Amino acid sequence: MEDIRDECECGCECERKEPVCMNACIMRVWCCQLLVCDLCTSQEVLVHTPEACCFCVGERVCITYDGVMTRSIPPQIHASCIRRLNNGCC
DSSP: EEEEEETTTSSSSSEOOOOEEEEEEEEEEETEEEEEEEETTOOOEEETTTGGGGOOOOOEEEEOOOOOSSSSSOOOOEEEEEEESSSSSO
16 A cells, blocks of 8 residues: 655645545444444454445445554444455354
């Protein structure tokens, strides 16, 4: 993942990450949040998305996000896009 530097309106340089995709299995669904298990690392991640209620526990999804993940437990991301991989269970 490459850092891209952009000049903000305020004149400072900010870091922006290229979009990242995470393949995951949905473990819990709340309004505007999903708890998923990253299929590559087996790490639980909290995903913020207004589309959370469109998904069900057990679905496998591909989550696109900006590459920024909090250092909280569990880590958190903000999804820009979520698409189903298939309808199979984890």
